[in-house]
Amino acid sequence: MPTGRDTPRQRYRNQVRNEIKQAALAQMGTGGAGALSLNAIARTLGMTGPALYKYFGSRDDLLTELIRDAYDDAAAAVRRAARATAAGSPRERLHALAAAYREWAVKAPHLYQLLAGTPSPTYQAPAETVENARAVLGPFLTVLAHGQCWPAAEGLRAELERWLSRTPAAAAWVHDYAPEADAATALAGTIIVWARLHGIVSLEVQGQFDGMGHRAATLLAVEVESIADSMQLSGSQPPA
Amino acid sequence: MPTGRDTPRQRYRNQVRNEIKQAALAQMGTGGAGALSLNAIARTLGMTGPALYKYFGSRDDLLTELIRDAYDDAAAAVRRAARATAAGSPRERLHALAAAYREWAVKAPHLYQLLAGTPSPTYQAPAETVENARAVLGPFLTVLAHGQCWPAAEGLRAELERWLSRTPAAAAWVHDYAPEADAATALAGTIIVWARLHGIVSLEVQGQFDGMGHRAATLLAVEVESIADSMQLSGSQPPA
DNA sequence: TGTACATCAGTGAACGCGCGTTCACTGATGTAC
DNA sequence: TGTACATCAGTGAACGCGCGTTCACTGATGTAC
Numbered sequence: 001m002p003t004g005r006d007t008p009r010q011r012y013r014n015q016v017r018n019e020i021k022q023a024a025l026a027q028m029g030t031g032g033a034g035a036l037s038l039n040a041i042a043r044t045l046g047m048t049g050p051a052l053y054k055y056f057g058s059r060d061d062l063l064t065e066l067i068r069d070a071y072d073d074a075a076a077a078v079r080r081a082a083r084a085t086a087a088g089s090p091r092e093r094l095h096a097l098a099a100a101y102r103e104w105a106v107k108a109p110h111l112y113q114l115l116a117g118t119p120s121p122t123y124q125a126p127a128e129t130v131e132n133a134r135a136v137l138g139p140f141l142t143v144l145a146h147g148q149c150w151p152a153a154e155g156l157r158a159e160l161e162r163w164l165s166r167t168p169a170a171a172a173w174v175h176d177y178a179p180e181a182d183a184a185t186a187l188a189g190t191i192i193v194w195a196r197l198h199g200i201v202s203l204e205v206q207g208q209f210d211g212m213g214h215r216a217a218t219l220l221a222v223e224v225e226s227i228a229d230s231m232q233l234s235g236s237q238p239p240a
Numbered sequence: 241m242p243t244g245r246d247t248p249r250q251r252y253r254n255q256v257r258n259e260i261k262q263a264a265l266a267q268m269g270t271g272g273a274g275a276l277s278l279n280a281i282a283r284t285l286g287m288t289g290p291a292l293y294k295y296f297g298s299r300d301d302l303l304t305e306l307i308r309d310a311y312d313d314a315a316a317a318v319r320r321a322a323r324a325t326a327a328g329s330p331r332e333r334l335h336a337l338a339a340a341y342r343e344w345a346v347k348a349p350h351l352y353q354l355l356a357g358t359p360s361p362t363y364q365a366p367a368e369t370v371e372n373a374r375a376v377l378g379p380f381l382t383v384l385a386h387g388q389c390w391p392a393a394e395g396l397r398a399e400l401e402r403w404l405s406r407t408p409a410a411a412a413w414v415h416d417y418a419p420e421a422d423a424a425t426a427l428a429g430t431i432i433v434w435a436r437l438h439g440i441v442s443l444e445v446q447g448q449f450d451g452m453g454h455r456a457a458t459l460l461a462v463e464v465e466s467i468a469d470s471m472q473l474s475g476s477q478p479p480a
Numbered sequence: 481t482g483t484a485c486a487t488c489a490g491t492g493a494a495c496g497c498g499c500g501t502t503c504a505c506t507g508a509t510g511t512a513c
Numbered sequence: 514t515g516t517a518c519a520t521c522a523g524t525g526a527a528c529g530c531g532c533g534t535t536c537a538c539t540g541a542t543g544t545a546c
Contacts, residue, residue, distance in 0.1 A: 007543085009488080009543075013489090016489085034275075037531080040531090048490070048492075049534085050490080050533095051490050053535090054489055054490075055489095058533080059533065152466060153462045155461070156458050156459060159453060159455065160452075163453020166453070167453065170453070188454075191459065192463065194439075196436060196439055198439040199434075199439020199442070202438065202439070202442060203435055203438055208373075211370050213400055213406070213410070214400055214403065214428075219435065221395070222392055226466065226470060248509085277498080278500065279498070287524090288523070288525070290503090291522070291523045291524075293501075298500080298501080
């Protein structure tokens with residue numbers, strides 16, 4: 001379907017670009033980190049290796065774009081959950097955001113590995129990455145803006161408060177997503193949720209829970225409920 | 241120093257084996273997962289590639305041994321902390337175990353990546369791995385044997401209880417480390433601690449906290465204190 | 481509508497590279513008598 | 514103590530492989546008049 005001023009050639013070009021990316025992800029699915037080979041991708045698309053250079057400047061360019069896409073995709077999934085629960089209680093929303101993040105990762109494990117793992121020996125991630133990660137965590141700030149700090153977390157909160165006062169870009173980010181909140185408290189909660197999410201999801205995606213008798217979703221719900229209790233979020237836990 | 245019946249040749253052999261492993265780890269430090277090259281290792285030791293085949297059957301054999309060593313090392317670090325705090329309160333001991341695990345990982349990030357990440361495209365981990373992971377987590381079971389389950393975690397506990405009754409090997413493992421305890425409760429707590437530890441440590445080791453204004457140790461202490469509160473462990477938090 | 485020209489996707493050959501692994505060998509170290 | 518033999522660490526050449534990337538090219542698609 002032509003959109004506006006896209007010429008047929010451009011549409012074809014975009015289509016092939018997407019096929020290349022798709023093949024690249026599939027290939028990383030079986031083989032992990034550094035298993036991305038331009039020649040192998042070309043082969044699965046019925047092309048020869050050099051043809052890919054019409055679409056991407058180099059192997060690293062392709063990798064960079066895949067990582068950017070993955071961040072965008074994750075951020076979109078979280079944002080979607082935030083919109084879908086806009087009318088819910090903070091506690092419900094936190095459960096929804098965390099579940100959305102986990103489900104996104106489980107559905108697209110190759111993408112998750114791209115964000116979570118060190119992708120490749122030689123590859124150096126672009127600085128842009130920080131921005132992208134912030135977009136994923138933003139909605140958590142919004143929800144946790146309704147939370148209180150608790151005694152054991154005061155030390156963490158204090159470190160973050162000092163940092164925010166020294167780092168305008170970070171303060172602006174928090175303010176964007178949680179304008180009314182105590183920034184350091186919302187950020188402390190977000191970091192905790194982030195670490196808990198990452199711990200559970202990365203263990204699950206790497207199959208380390210396979211030999212254990214619990215579901216990752218159950219574990220995640222316990223952990224989200226725990227932080228919601230600590231921060232005294234209002235609302236009740238949604239049914240599983 | 242010759243130990244018993246070690247001939248000089250065997251001592252030399254062991255020494256070179258260790259030098260190879262050491263070089264392998266250093267190489268994985270700069271380059272991550274699949275960056276392990278026999279030829280490169282040999283070069284740094286002033287040898288030629290084929291010489292390594294006198295010490296290891298193949299590249300995969302070397303990798304397998306490195307992973308086994310890493311697990312042993314991690315387990316030893318945690319065990320050491322458990323012994324050093326044997327007289328302490330459960331809460332103090334839990335902080336000590338978690339801190340020991342994190343410090344081990346931070347001091348030897350290459351080793352940690354070996355346990356945590358998917359090591360290499362082609363490499364398949366041996367089944368032995370589950371045993372090794374259990375040795376690392378064992379001391380946590382012992383300490384958390386003093387904990388209570390809390391309402392939000394009942395669902396997780398129930399899943400684990402069902403699994404333990406179906407899986408004698410797992411039940412035996414828990415019983416070894418926590419003979420007096422409610423096995424499912426101790427295990428639920430251990431899995432939560434494991435996931436929190438892994439989340440924090442892997443984010444730290446991958447440098448994802450670098451752009452943020454808190455120390456990982458502070459975050460870990462908050463998280464350990466949180467689980468200690470949830471499980472009503474006795475004792476007070478040791479000073480940082 | 482038809483013709484001349486420009487664009488550009490894709491090919492095939494070639495480059496240099498490093499890899500894991502094998503093999504027959506050299507030469508030093510250790511052992512048996 | 515000296516000699517004959519076995520062990521074994523390490524070498525150097527060679528194998529086949531796949532990689533990223535370059536280059537000059539062909540041929541189809543699109544554009545301008």
